[in-house]
Amino acid sequence: MKRTVDVSFPVGPVHPCWKEPARVKCETRGEYVLRAEVELGYMKKGIERIMKGRPWQEVMFLAERVCGICSVVHNMVFIETMEKISGIAPAERAAYLRVVANELDRIQSHLLANFSYCYTIEHETLGMYLLDLREKVMDLLEKLTGARVNKAYMVPGGVRFDIGEETRHAILGSIPRIREETKRYRGMFSGGPMIGLRSKGVGILSREDAGRCHAVGPTARASGIAVDCRQRHPTYMKLGFSPVVRDEGDNFARVMVRFDEAIQSLSLVQQCLERLPEGPVLAGGICRAGETVHRGEAPRGELSYFVKTDEYGRIAEISIQTPSIMNIEAAAHYMMTGAVSLADVTSIFISADPCIACTER
Amino acid sequence: MMDVLYEKDLRPLKLHILESPRHRRTIREIGRRLGVEPGWLIRWAMAHFDMQLLENLPARFEQGLAHQGADDPLASAIGAELFTVYLPFFTTEEMNAALEQARERLGRGEGMEAVVKDTLRVLGRGFA
Amino acid sequence: MQRVKNAVRSRSIHVCVVDTGSCNGCDIEVLACLSPRYDIEQYGIYVHNNPREADVLLVIGAVTPQWEDKLIALWEKIPEPKAAIAVGNCPISGCVFNRHDSYVSAPASKFIPIAAEIPGCPPRPTEILSTILAIAPLAFKDFERERK
Numbered sequence: 243m244k245r246t247v248d249v250s251f252p253v254g255p256v257h258p259c260w261k262e263p264a265r266v267k268c269e270t271r272g273e274y275v276l277r278a279e280v281e282l283g284y285m286k287k288g289i290e291r292i293m294k295g296r297p298w299q300e301v302m303f304l305a306e307r308v309c310g311i312c313s314v315v316h317n318m319v320f321i322e323t324m325e326k327i328s329g330i331a332p333a334e335r336a337a338y339l340r341v342v343a344n345e346l347d348r349i350q351s352h353l354l355a356n357f358s359y360c361y362t363i364e365h366e367t368l369g370m371y372l373l374d375l376r377e378k379v380m381d382l383l384e385k386l387t388g389a390r391v392n393k394a395y396m397v398p399g400g401v402r403f404d405i406g407e408e409t410r411h412a413i414l415g416s417i418p419r420i421r422e423e424t425k426r427y428r429g430m431f432s433g434g435p436m437i438g439l440r441s442k443g444v445g446i447l448s449r450e451d452a453g454r455c456h457a458v459g460p461t462a463r464a465s466g467i468a469v470d471c472r473q474r475h476p477t478y479m480k481l482g483f484s485p486v487v488r489d490e491g492d493n494f495a496r497v498m499v500r501f502d503e504a505i506q507s508l509s510l511v512q513q514c515l516e517r518l519p520e521g522p523v524l525a526g527g528i529c530r531a532g533e534t535v536h537r538g539e540a541p542r543g544e545l546s547y548f549v550k551t552d553e554y555g556r557i558a559e560i561s562i563q564t565p566s567i568m569n570i571e572a573a574a575h576y577m578m579t580g581a582v583s584l585a586d587v588t589s590i591f592i593s594a595d596p597c598i599a600c601t602e603r
Numbered sequence: 604m605m606d607v608l609y610e611k612d613l614r615p616l617k618l619h620i621l622e623s624p625r626h627r628r629t630i631r632e633i634g635r636r637l638g639v640e641p642g643w644l645i646r647w648a649m650a651h652f653d654m655q656l657l658e659n660l661p662a663r664f665e666q667g668l669a670h671q672g673a674d675d676p677l678a679s680a681i682g683a684e685l686f687t688v689y690l691p692f693f694t695t696e697e698m699n700a701a702l703e704q705a706r707e708r709l710g711r712g713e714g715m716e717a718v719v720k721d722t723l724r725v726l727g728r729g730f731a
Numbered sequence: 732m733q734r735v736k737n738a739v740r741s742r743s744i745h746v747c748v749v750d751t752g753s754c755n756g757c758d759i760e761v762l763a764c765l766s767p768r769y770d771i772e773q774y775g776i777y778v779h780n781n782p783r784e785a786d787v788l789l790v791i792g793a794v795t796p797q798w799e800d801k802l803i804a805l806w807e808k809i810p811e812p813k814a815a816i817a818v819g820n821c822p823i824s825g826c827v828f829n830r831h832d833s834y835v836s837a838p839a840s841k842f843i844p845i846a847a848e849i850p851g852c853p854p855r856p857t858e859i860l861s862t863i864l865a866i867a868p869l870a871f872k873d874f875e876r877e878r879k
């Protein structure tokens with residue numbers, strides 16, 4: 243849209259703080275941000291178009307590559323969608339292993355998000371601590387699934403391979419240490435006076451605004467909306483899950499929600515591994531024709547897949563709604579409006595944990 | 604003179620966003636409500652919305668439908684909040700003016716359905 | 732003089748990362764190189780994301796339409812001597828995205844000269860690290876003398 247503005251201040255696409263290209267144009271008066279506009283298109287790969295007409299065996303790998311940070315959950319939600327269409331029930335042991343993989347992935351994603359935030363507000367020490375901790379979680383994930391990023395761990399009916407007794411003990415054994423460290427860094431973050439100055443009261447997203455743009459995940463939960471798709475997931479229901487909610491709605495709250503969720507996820511992993519039932523990890527089934535919508539909770543929020551298949555298990559139509567779409571919108575159109583300083587624009591953007599690869603697919 | 608490196612014609616990219624099945628469905632549904640051809644709607648949206656809002660269109664539409672207040676049947680039938688707050692197709696003033704007229708016609712004893720339909724048509728005329 | 736330059740250039744490498752439409756997997760592996768475990772800075776490699784002071788350009792992703800002209804412009808902004816490294820399968824071949832109907836136009840070597848390629852989807856941080864370390868002395872060695 244062409245408009246004449248006072249000063250339009252573009253940020254990006256290649257920006258030292260941003261790991262991915264996006265462009266935010268801020269309309270400013272002095273330092274005050276009046277409104278912001280996002281320009282995308284740097285990552286549009288057309289993945290939904292590639293998926294069309296391909297068998298699920300191929301789409302499974304494509305689904306993972308929608309986003310490299312939360313690849314487990316894309317894998318999981320797509321496979322669960324296929325299971326829902328074809329009426330396949332996953333093996334019980336596999337259901338628990340899926341939760342383990344998903345929660346480990348959530349922990350590393352949250353740690354990465356908090357690292358990015360600390361890095362953006364120039365608190366590099368804490369950022370590096372978090373990144374180091376993330377490597378430890380990545381190790382566990384690699385032990386469980388065999389790869390670091392694109393794992394393709396789940397298949398309809400279960401998971402690819404069983405977890406050995408040794409790996410189980412290794413993961414269980416390192417959880418206390420990771421929890422200990424996460425708590426320590428959480429304390430460092432919440433207690434740091436400088437961090438507080440740059441985070442508290444900055445980028446406020448009110449409850450109503452969050453509702454308007456359909457914010458999801460930690461961004462919504464930091465604004466007092468208790469949405470979490472895990473509440474409706476059968477395996478999580480068995481584990482007695484309840485979401486973490488805060489109501490400040492500022493940058494600080496969003497980062498703290500992520501810290502708390504990481505700690506919560508650790509205990510979920512522990513619970514799963516402790517009561518892991520015996521049995522096979524793969525149940526049989528055939529993928530059939532059908533059409534459905536399935537939602538799952540990604541680290542960044544609600545992820546939904548709209549899938550239509552034909553009788554050979556090929557994808558006839560697919561549409562993916564990723565959480566970052568809503569959260570970046572919330573960041574750009576509500577949080578940034580009224581930011582008192584241009585210096586806050588980057589930290590506000592990062593605090594919503596944007597993932598451009600997800601947004602554009 | 605400096606070349607403007609990043610300002611590009613964004614229309615094809617915006618069109619790519621609107622091509623996904625969910626967006627197409629949403630646009631068609633909005634078009635049906637307003638009595639506008641989807642093509643006009645797409646053109647208008649591409650000119651007035653930024654790319655993030657376009658991406659978020661289906662989610663906002665759903666959210667708007669889910670949060671329609673029940674206290675004013677006329678406003679919710681027209682989608683007064685839906686088309687101003689959730690999907691900023693109209694400004695609040697435009698919508699209020701339209702609502703005002705619709706109320707008047709209702710007061711004259713016209714049928715609810717016809718009034719709603721006509722009001723949306725009138726609003727939708729702005730797109731063509 | 733040339734010897735001094737060679738020594739300095741192989742010990743202080745400034746890196747700019749550009750993501751031209753990837754799945755993010757390679758991005759985070761490059762990020763992971765920053766972590767204390769791999770500690771990219773102990774080798775004198777600094778990730779700045781600023782093309783104007785970069786020596787090495789890490790290209791990630793399968794070149795989307797928005798980047799076709801910008802990648803070239805970005806490459807031209809980097810001062811000589813410079814080298815571009817393709818990280819991951821995406822800039823090498825387009826990976827899973829290089830199919831009928833997608834928007835990408837891989838490989839990246841259509842647009843800028845690529846000095847080294849790191850295959851993998853994604854490559855491990857150690858591989859990225861060792862490639863940067865291996866290419867820098869080769870690409871920058873005796874740059875002034877050879878140009879003459």
Ligand code: SF4
Nearest residue numbers: 753754756819820821
């Ligand atoms: S090479 Fe693989 S991991 Fe890397 S960006 Fe491409 S798809 Fe993602």
